[in-house]
Amino acid sequence: MKPREAAAELGLSYPTIKQWILAGKLETVKTPGGHHLIPRSALAPFLKGRPETEDKRERFQKVSGRNQLIGTIVEIRIEGLLAKVVLSIGDQRITSIITADAVREMKLRKGERAAALMKSTEVMITRV
Numbered sequence: 001m002k003p004r005e006a007a008a009e010l011g012l013s014y015p016t017i018k019q020w021i022l023a024g025k026l027e028t029v030k031t032p033g034g035h036h037l038i039p040r041s042a043l044a045p046f047l048k049g050r051p052e053t054e055d056k057r058e059r060f061q062k063v064s065g066r067n068q069l070i071g072t073i074v075e076i077r078i079e080g081l082l083a084k085v086v087l088s089i090g091d092q093r094i095t096s097i098i099t100a101d102a103v104r105e106m107k108l109r110k111g112e113r114a115a116a117l118m119k120s121t122e123v124m125i126t127r128v
Contacts (some may be wrong), residue, residue, distance in 0.1 A: 003028075006038045008105055010046055067118040069094065073110050076102060087116050 001009070007017040013123035020026040021036050023063075028036040083103040085094050094116045108114065 001038050001040060003036055003038060004104070006043060007101070009043060011036060013101060067120070069116045069118075070113060071116065073108060073112050073114050076108060076110055085114075087114055089116070 003017045003021065004014050007027040010017070017026065017038075021028050021038075026038060028038050030036060033089045042057055069087070069089045071087035073093070074087060074088045074093065075084065075086035077084045078100045083098055083099060083100045085103065085108060086093055086094060096116060
C-alpha cells in the first residue's frame with residue numbers, strides 16, 4: 001500500500017509515516033520509480049493491542065454543539081496539506097478549510113450529505 005494509505009490505516013499523519021520509513025522503523029519495498037510501498041504485513045506490529053473499530057470517528061459522532069447545518073457536498077479541492085470543502089445548504093453555500101487527511105479519513109465525496117458544525121460564542125446578524 002502507499003504510505004498515505006498506511007498512515008490512514010494506522011491513524012497517523014503522512015509525515016510520521018515518511019519519518020518512520022526514512023528511519024527504517026517501517027519495512028518498505030521500492031518501486032522502479034523510487035517510491036515506497038508498504039506491505040500490509042509490515043503494519044501488523046503497530047496494530048497489535050489496538051481496539052478494533054469499524055469507524056475511527058465513531059466516538060465523535062455525538063457532540064454537544066447544536067449549531068449544525070446539514071447539506072450536500074458540492075466541491076472538494078485538495079491542495080497539499082489542506083482541503084476546501086463546500087456544502088450547499090438550501091440556496092446558500094458554506095465553505096470550510098480542513099486538513100486533507102481529514103477529508104481522506106472521512107472519505108468525503110462530492111454529492112454526499114455532510115454537516116457543518118459551528119462553534120462560536122458570538123453570532124452576528126446583518127440586514128440583507
